[in-house]
Amino acid sequence: MAVELLAFSKTVERETVSGDRHLKVIGGPIACDILLPTAIVEFRKTSPGIRMLADVMPPHAAxxxxxxxxxxxxxxxxxxxxxxxxxxxxxFQEIITDDFIMLHRPGHPVAARDTRFETLLAYPGAFPGYLDYLGGQLPAGMREALSQAGAPHYTLYSPTSCMNLSMASDTLTVMPLSLAVANLESGRLGGKRIPGLPKYxxxxxxxxxxxxxxxxxxxLASLTTAARKLQRGSVRRLKALG
Incomplete structure (x- = not known):
């Protein structure tokens, strides 16, 4: 408690002396990429004088x-x-629930094939973020299949890097739908739903x-408003994927 209170007192002293008000947000790369851009736009409407620092860290450190x-x-x-x-x-406050989908380059062989998990594991895969923290949510059969295939081949903490890799190669990427919408609508990536994947x-x-x-x-109110906007777009795109 002493360490906590000393850290808090330094924050209060800095803000009192400088007159600046700061908000620091830390998250995983997926969560930040999904919510922060839209939430900051909403937050600025009500709190234009607040400066913000957003950082990415592993969960325990955050x-x-x-x-x-x-x-x-x-x-x-x-x-x-x-x-x-x-x-x-x-x-804790749940902000948004998103569907994971599989992304691939246009013309990829999987576009015309089924989406059985075993079929997808024949290709290299990339995952954004901290997969170790999601493993416990996967169905047992899916966890075993991933382990046996040595998948994913690439763990890239940037969702954008994962999508760019899929555009440039046969690498498949699993991504929350709201992050993929722009690339799906532009045709830079194709997408398929994979049965059994948990929601994010x-x-x-x-x-x-x-x-x-x-x-x-x-x-927090801005995050909730951002989530509603994002989910409306994701619902429309999910229906288009079938």
Missing amino acids: IEELVQRRANIVLFNMSTLEALPHAGRLQ RVGAAYKKDAALEPDISAF
């Missing part, structure tokens, strides 16, 4: 920053957040007393 008050909000998969240490000292549930974690802080409350 939670430690939050507990020590060196961050205000953490964004990750909900299942990951709930399994991390210090859960009893934090408040993005949640926010923050200190229990932090919800009383106006800037944090405003940003």
